[in-house]
Amino acid sequence: MVERGITLVYGGSKVGLMGKLADRVMTKGGDVIGVTTQHLMSHEVAHSGLTTLHVADTMHERKAKMLELSSAVVALPGGFGTLDELFEALTLAQLRRYQAPCGLLNTDHYYDQLIIFLRHAEQQGLLAAQNLALLEVAETPETLLDRLELYAQKPADDKIYFVTN
Template sequence: MKLKNICVYCGSNSGKNPAYVESAKQLADVLVERNIGLVYGGAQIGVMGAVANRMLEQGGRVIGVIPEGLLLKEVAHQGLTELHVTKSMHERKALMAEHSEGFIALPGGIGTFEELFEVWTWAQLGFHHKPCGLLNIAGYYDQLIAFLDHAADEGFVKPPHRELLMVEQDPAKILDRMALYTPPTTSPLAVKLDLAAT
């Protein structure tokens, strides 16, 4: 799979562990090395700011997407390759997905969780056929990963759907897996939902 741009979900805070910001910079370095652009939430603070600034320092392409209501709260980055301002969060997420060939979640808070779960759900339903990944930095997502495995064991998440979410600790490895990603065939449920939406 040709990866032109990767959408990165991450926090507008930096977190307590310096490894979170350092890993964001490492991801940026690998993206630039592979000529892959960054699509992200458009802020200049926290982990979001760290990954965007490192991309720009290395000469990478950065597309930011931020809703009007968060322009001041998240401090929109003014030095990006492109900055799109949307009317709503729904429009923001749709535009980020439209510009991307894959999705990676770095450490973040509630917004990061919501974005990851939504785009992973879209993959499960067959609404897109792009890889979804989780970078588990310094064990940040250990308990979430354990819970997802528990949900699969308990029969609420089907094993093929659980496998749609790639988990790695190394940015290069997750991008390697994404480049080799082959989407599953569309499920009957997805086909039914697609027809209902038309």
């Protein structure tokens, strides 16, 4: 991300995979923007060393702020929160309320079953092919970033990616 001039936007935690990614981006000299909630701040999981940390009142406001600040969404392996953030972005993209690419990093085939499910939903007529095409999937960060850059509407020096796990 740093080599490509991409700013990281994420949920602002100091723990877990995203906390490690934030630390790595900053160690390499990159910018990291966190968006957390007051609730999470009171549980002392917010990262205090970020370039910028926004504090939202609710989780809904938090997600909206992350999308507002970003020019793409990347989902790393994760759980409910990751899926919630990814599918909200995809839903908004489907409704043409979010004009940026969405990507799924399928490291070690983590999301294979989800991809099978999404294709099944398409085959059953519950998910339109053009909406499924809103999701870029790749097995390596480099390939995913390459694909997302093809979608990017902004100049290369103005890319800010919201990454979730």
